[in-house]
Amino acid sequence: MNLSDIPLFSMLRGRMGHLGERQRLIAQNVANSETPGYTPQDLKAYSFQAQMRGVQMTQAGAPARTQAAHLSGTVNRTAAASTFKAVRSKDSETTMDGNSVVLEEEMMKMSEARMAYDAAVGFYQKSLNLLRTAARPPGR
Template sequence: MNLAEIPLFSMLKGRFGHLGERQRLISQNVANSDTPGYTPTDLQAYSFRAQMQSQMRPVTTQAVTQVGHMAPAARPNTTFRPIQAKDSETTLDGNSVVLEEEMMKMAEARMNYDAAISFYQKSLAMLRMASRAPGRG
């Protein structure tokens, strides 16, 4: 069984991708904190509703009863698009990176990543428990 075929794990994979990309953008902002004219970027907040809608099949799609019977529905592209972050302070050289804000974003992303890892581990433990033979501890 492929874990990516289970909607819960597919959604967690999307969440990990979002958090990884967000951390990459934040580190890029920190690295350019002294670059004149640099505007920081960030990702839009992760939307559970949008992720659920991307996982749901349209009502008109028929279920596959045999391998090769019909082509499976195409999965939507889950690329993340950076957005310009709001300016809270802009220096005289046009740079609007505030290191304190970037560090708070990094800590928030790390806490969300830790929560997602914990949820992933607990879900795997539940699958392992469900797949054991009865009476075995």
């Protein structure tokens, strides 16, 4: 069994990828805190709707029904594949040389991203342990 076929693990992997990319951008902002004219970057918030763009689709444009008891529905197919795009965002202060990186704000963003990443890793590990327990033969 491939873990990427399980939607929960796929979404957790996407969330961890988003948070890793966010940490990379925040580190880039901190590294350029003395660069004249530098505007910090951040990622758009990770959303459930963005993950639903990657849902397996049928020919009619509805999510694939894997069981007869599932309800049919529709998903907007015009959305592009889920990729992370950096957006320039002004922080609360801009220095005389045009740099708008505020180190305190960047450190807060970094700790927030780190806590969210740790939570996602913990949830991933607990879900994996649950699968291992379910797959174990009785009496072991």
